[in-house]
Amino acid sequence: xxxxxxxxxxxxxxxxxxxxxxxxxxxxxxxxxxxxxxxxxxxxxxxxxxxxxxxxxxxxxxxxxxxxxxxxxxxxxxxxxxxxxxxxxxxxxxxxxxxxxxxxxxxxxxxxxxxxxxxxxxxxxxxxxxxxxxxxxxxxxxxxxxxxxxxxxxxxxxxxxxxxxxxxxxxxxxxxxxxxxxxxxxxxxxxxxxxxxxxxxxxxxxxxxxxxxxxxxxxxxxxxxxxxxxxxxxxxxxxxxxxxxxxxxxxxxxxxxxxxxxxxxxxxxxxxxxxxxxxxxxxxxxxxxxxxxxxxxxxxxxxxxxxxxxxxxxxxxxxxxxxxxxxxxxxxxxxxxxxxxxxxxxxxxxxxxxxxxxxxxxxxxxxxxxxxxxxxxxxxxxxxxxxxxxxxxxxxxxxxxxxxxxxxxxxxxxxxxxxxxxxxxxxxxxxxxxxxxxxxxxxxxxxxxxxxxxxxxxxxxxxxxxxxxxxxxxxxxxxxxxxxxxxxxxxxxxxxxxxxxxxxxxxxx
Ligand code: KIV
Ligand code: ZN
Numbered sequence: 001x002x003x004x005x006x007x008x009x010x011x012x013x014x015x016x017x018x019x020x021x022x023x024x025x026x027x028x029x030x031x032x033x034x035x036x037x038x039x040x041x042x043x044x045x046x047x048x049x050x051x052x053x054x055x056x057x058x059x060x061x062x063x064x065x066x067x068x069x070x071x072x073x074x075x076x077x078x079x080x081x082x083x084x085x086x087x088x089x090x091x092x093x094x095x096x097x098x099x100x101x102x103x104x105x106x107x108x109x110x111x112x113x114x115x116x117x118x119x120x121x122x123x124x125x126x127x128x129x130x131x132x133x134x135x136x137x138x139x140x141x142x143x144x145x146x147x148x149x150x151x152x153x154x155x156x157x158x159x160x161x162x163x164x165x166x167x168x169x170x171x172x173x174x175x176x177x178x179x180x181x182x183x184x185x186x187x188x189x190x191x192x193x194x195x196x197x198x199x200x201x202x203x204x205x206x207x208x209x210x211x212x213x214x215x216x217x218x219x220x221x222x223x224x225x226x227x228x229x230x231x232x233x234x235x236x237x238x239x240x241x242x243x244x245x246x247x248x249x250x251x252x253x254x255x256x257x258x259x260x261x262x263x264x265x266x267x268x269x270x271x272x273x274x275x276x277x278x279x280x281x282x283x284x285x286x287x288x289x290x291x292x293x294x295x296x297x298x299x300x301x302x303x304x305x306x307x308x309x310x311x312x313x314x315x316x317x318x319x320x321x322x323x324x325x326x327x328x329x330x331x332x333x334x335x336x337x338x339x340x341x342x343x344x345x346x347x348x349x350x351x352x353x354x355x356x357x358x359x360x361x362x363x364x365x366x367x368x369x370x371x372x373x374x375x376x377x378x379x380x381x382x383x384x385x386x387x388x389x390x391x392x393x394x395x396x397x398x399x400x401x402x403x404x405x406x407x408x409x410x411x412x413x414x415x416x417x418x419x420x421x422x423x424x425x426x427x428x429x430x431x432x433x434x435x436x437x438x439x440x441x442x443x444x445x446x447x448x449x450x451x452x453x454x455x456x457x458x459x460x461x462x463x464x465x466x467x468x469x470x471x472x473x474x475x476x477x478x479x480x481x482x483x484x485x486x487x488x489x490x491x492x493x494x495x496x497x498x499x500x501x502x503x504x505x506x507x508x509x
Contacts, residue, residue: 002257003256003257003258004223004258004260005218005224005225005248005257006041006198006223006225006259006260007040007042007224007225007241007244007245007259007260007261008040008042008071008224008225009035009038009040009042009043009044009226009227009228009241010202010226010227010238011035011229011232011273012031012032012044012045012057012061013044013045013046013047014202014226014228014238015229015232015233015238015277016046016277018234018277018279019473020279020466020474020475021232021277021278021475022277022474022497022500022501023276024387025053025060026387027276028045028060028061029061029064030272030276031229031272031273031276032045032061033064034265034268034269034272035068035229035269036066036067037262037265037268037269038229038241038261038265038266038268038269039259039260039261039265040068040260040261041068041069041224041260042068042069042071042095043065043068043070043071044071044072044097045058045061045062045071046058046072047072047074048072048073048074048084048087049074049079049080049083049084053500055083055087058072058084059089059090062087062088062089062090062091062094063090063091065091066092069091069135070088070091070093070094070095071094071095071096071097071137072084072094072095072096073097073098073099074096074097074098074125074129075098075099075100075125076099076100076121076122076124076125078128080098081096081098081129081132082128084097084098085129085133088133093135094135095136095137095165096129096132096133096135096136096137097139097167098126098129098136098137098139099138099141099167099169100118100121100122100125100139100140100141101118101142102118102140102143102146102150102154103141103142103146103147104145104146105142106141106142118154119153119154122138122154122158122161123157123160126138126157126161126162127161127162129162130161130162130163135164136162136163137163137165137200138158138165138166138167139166139168139200140154140155140166140167140168140169141169141171142171142172143170143171144168144169144170144171144174144180144183145172148183148187151168151183152187152191155187155191155194156191156192156193159191159192159193159196160193163197164197164198165197165198165199165224166187166194166197166198166199166200167199167224168184168187168199168200168202168217169203169226170201170202170203170204170213171204172204172206173203173204173205173207173209173210173235173236174206175203175209175213176209176213177209177212177215178216180201180213180216180220181213181217181219181220183217183220184199184201184217184221184222185220187199188220188221198223198224199217199221199222199223199224200222200223200224200225200226201214201217201218201225201226201239203217203226203239204233204234204235204236204238205231205236205237205238206235206236208236210231210236210237210238210239211231211239211240211243211244213239214227214239215244215248215255218248218255219255225239226239227239227240227241227244228240228241229242229270229272229273230274230281230285230288231243231285232273232279240285240287242269242270242287242288242319243286244259245266246286246287246314249263249314250313263320264317264319265320266287266319266320267288267319267320267321268320268344270288271376271380275477276380277475278464278476278493278494278497279475280464280477287319288319292316293312293316293321328360328364328370329364329369330361330365330368332370334357337357338353340372341353341356341375341379344372344376344379352382355382356378356379356382359378359381359382360378362481363378363460363481366481367458367459368458371454373453373454374453374454377453377460377462378460378479380477380479381477381478381479381486385489385493385496388492388493389496389499390410390412390413390438390495390496390499391410391492392410392485392488392489392492394408394409395407395408395409395430395482395485395488396408397426397430397484403422404424404426404428404429405420405423406420406423406426406429406432406484407419407433408421408430408433408434408437408488412437412438417437419433419437420433421433421436426484427484427487430484430487430488431445431487431491434488434491434495438495440467440469440495440498442470443468443469443498444468444469445465445466445467445491446466446467446468446473447464447465447466448463448464448487449465450462450463451463451464453479458481459481460479460480460486461479461480461481461486462479462486463477463478463479463483463489463490464476464477465491465493465494466494467491467494467495467498469498472498472501474494474495474497474498475494476491476492476494476497477489477493478490478491478493
């Protein structure tokens, strides 16, 4: 039997640390449910001490998860560790994940601690965590820039204090496959009792090597990998779970390791995460990009018609992509729409279904053919925004050579308010109306981007908006067959996320 590699998913923690990305509680619970369906072994649900919202999210995910281990991050101090344990109380299988930096640079500049102080902090923090839960992971932050002799002493200290998993992160994405693999081989070979714990990888993608480094570490003995859906995460992101899982499956001949990933759930997980975070997947992204199974050149298309294995090393179905993308029209009824939603992986409540069906009917009236991509955009836009504090109720725009005006009605915490504004173009008029109704003078618009969901002049528009305010950035998305309605929805979505982030910073402060 192939060696089993555990998948530790950190989409809800490191993934949520992506610039511009934030998820509310309802979104985190949806993602956690999909992560369980995807078959990950451990879900890192957040950093309980970071804010009240993070604590609630860890607690709610811990309560919801039926199978997966649920982890909370904690620094090497009593307050963090006790907060993590409190948030994990409802978990069937709780794990405290505590970390401290071990590189000379981080110890000196960031922690202002001597190496001996760091060893003492490891001893105390892991011992405390182990008194609170059975399952304790310890991470050596910036392991790849640490002195190997000191790293070995730090790992030995963590194991003696009771750590059950030892994670060696490439925090700044500095390693190469050879150096990262060698570090694991070295540590596993020289640290006493290394066979009593599981060694884990955690790779960032600053040099585009996160997945390659992860695979090298597995070959060197790591049996847990930390990764995120779509590879989202700090800066250039983390190793992408879908790439690791498919590499192990497609190249089982040279990578004879098994995971619990249900690969047919990959596309669903990818769409959900990009929908709730607003972080679009680049078209040429491996496994889940829109072009991952598209064939453009005549030679390739000819080969594909003869035998798809000429140009495809895996099938779209194996990662959960449905075959045909042409679906419904204005005569399609509820049953067909419900069936389509199920194929696309959505499980909606009755109210959500009614809202989505109403939007679908409006779209089908405006557009002859409704494609899978349209439905994904529509449901993500309609359903996932249902819990936002501010919602777009009505948009009216007057355009042309005689000037541009917007009349906008928003529902703000359940109260409707309307503003009429002029602007330098219709988008400017619209965004001024939003600013008038919900003042946020310290936030600036960093990006406004429009793309078409499908081909054709009647295609739905998908708009992305990025707002920045005092070091916080948030990304909002909106979809509609009217570009300006989509624009209002995207801006308001980013604003809702900004309110969530403001709340978090206030509590953290
Ligand atoms: O990148 C990193 O070092 C981390 C640790 C907190 C595990 O995310
Ligand atoms: Zn990280």
